[in-house]
Every structure is written in C-alpha cells, then in structure tokens.
Amino acid sequence: MEAMGRVAAGELANAFCFIGAGGHHAGRNFFGGYCCFNDVVIALRQARRTGRLCRVAILDTDAHHADGTRDLVAADPEVLHVCVCDSDSASADGTKLDVGAPDPWSLDGPPDEAYLALVRQAFPARADRFRPDLIVWYFGFDTHRGDYGDLGLTLAAYLGIADVMLETAGRVCGGKLLVVLGGGSRTDLATRLIPPIIAKLARLADRQPTGIG
Ligand SMILES: [Zn+2]
Ligand SMILES: [Zn+2]
Numbered sequence: 512m513e514a515m516g517r518v519a520a521g522e523l524a525n526a527f528c529f530i531g532a533g534g535h536h537a538g539r540n541f542f543g544g545y546c547c548f549n550d551v552v553i554a555l556r557q558a559r560r561t562g563r564l565c566r567v568a569i570l571d572t573d574a575h576h577a578d579g580t581r582d583l584v585a586a587d588p589e590v591l592h593v594c595v596c597d598s599d600s601a602s603a604d605g606t607k608l609d610v611g612a613p614d615p616w617s618l619d620g621p622p623d624e625a626y627l628a629l630v631r632q633a634f635p636a637r638a639d640r641f642r643p644d645l646i647v648w649y650f651g652f653d654t655h656r657g658d659y660g661d662l663g664l665t666l667a668a669y670l671g672i673a674d675v676m677l678e679t680a681g682r683v684c685g686g687k688l689l690v691v692l693g694g695g696s697r698t699d700l701a702t703r704l705i706p707p708i709i710a711k712l713a714r715l716a717d718r719q720p721t722g723i724g
Pocket of ligand 2: 575576577594595596597598608609610
C-alpha cells in the first residue's frame with residue numbers, strides 16, 4: 512500500500528515490492544495458492560481512497576490464472592487486467608483479458624522470445640489506449656525453467672518484460688510502475704533474477720528527480 516501510494520503521489524519514481532506471499536489467487540470470498548489477501552487490489556482501493564489514483568493497468572505474468580484479482584476487478588471499468596495464463600478470452604469492454612502463454616514444448620524457437628513477443632502484442636498498445644495513472648507488473652518467476660509453473664523461461668524473458676513495462680509506463684503514466692512479486696519457489700532463482708530487474712528500475716529512477724523505491 513505504501514509503495515503504490517508513494518509512486519502514485521510521485522514521491523517515488525517506481526518500486527519493486529518484494530512480497531513473500533502471493534496475492535493474485537485471493538478473491539472476494541475465496542483464496543488459494545498461498546494467497547490470503549490480494550495485495551494489489553487492497554493497495555489500489557487504499558490509493559483510490561486517498562485520491563492519488565483511479566485508473567490502473569495490470570499485467571500478470573505469473574504462470575497461473577489470476578482468478579482472485581479478476582474476481583475483484585471484474586466489474587471495474589477503470590482497471591485494465593491482462594493475464595498471461597492458459598486460456599484466451601476478453602471481456603466485452605476489452606479491459607479484462609486472458610492471453611494463452613506459448614507452450615514451450617511445441618515451439619521451434621526459444622520460449623523467451625515467444626513469450627516476450629506475446630507480452631509486446633498483448634499489453635503496450637492496450638495500455639496506450641487505456642491511459643492508466645499507474646501500471647502494475649505482477650511478476651511471477653514460477654514460469655522459469657525448473658520452477659513449479661515451468662514455461663521454459665530464463666532471465667532474458669524477465670529483463671525483456673521489464674523493458675517493455677518501463678517503456679510503456681514512461682510513455683503513458685510518467686513512468687509510474689509498481690512491480691509486485693508473485694509466484695516462484697526457488698531461492699537460487701530469486702537471487703539471480705530479481706536484482707537485475709531492480710537495477711533496471713533504479714537506473715531509470717536515477718534519471719528522474721524523485722529517487723527510487
Ligand atoms: Zn503462479
Ligand atoms: Zn488468466
């Protein structure tokens with residue numbers, strides 16, 4: 512809540528929220544997958560209460576469908592929710608989308624490139640049209656090769672998504688980007704994957720007057 516509030520207020524350029532438990536499987540009256548409370552939606556409600564923001568665009572690249580987040584924002588036209596999971600669908604107003612992730616075992620090329628191409632196709636143009644006040648990247652590394660949601664991805668994919676999100680946020684909402692940690696179980700992967708993403712956020716923040724989070 513503090514990170515979203517401070518990024519929304521312009522006190523921080525961006526933030527990486529190192530959350531130890533997931534949030535996106537927690538809905539209105541259900542929870543699962545070790546997600547007890549929906550961190551992103553709780554933070555959004557709080558930030559709206561203080562008048563700091565209204566419209567938010569969320570990209571969810573955890574390996575699993577964000578059933579809790581979708582439940583909580585389904586009737587909210589001021590949330591763009593793009594979830595990369597195992598199915599394809601779109602709401603009538605175009606603000607709630609599921610995009611089927613590429614199956615790594617049916618690809619000719621490297622999964623990183625196919626996944627990144629999908630993200631580039633699914634998110635930036637929609638965010639441009641939606642004009643959010645802030646962007647959230649719900650980042651799960653359970654998609655990494657060998658973790659429990661294995662989609663064959665490696666560091667290159669996550670760095671590529673980080674670039675897409677930074678570019679998109681820079682273009683549409685003054686760089687206001689919150690990266691929220693989702694699924695992923697391996698400490699060795701977390702240790703290798705997370706610092707370079709934070710370094711990217713920090714490099715961009717250094718060029719802005721507001722500092723980093
Ligand atoms: Zn997951
Ligand atoms: Zn989904």
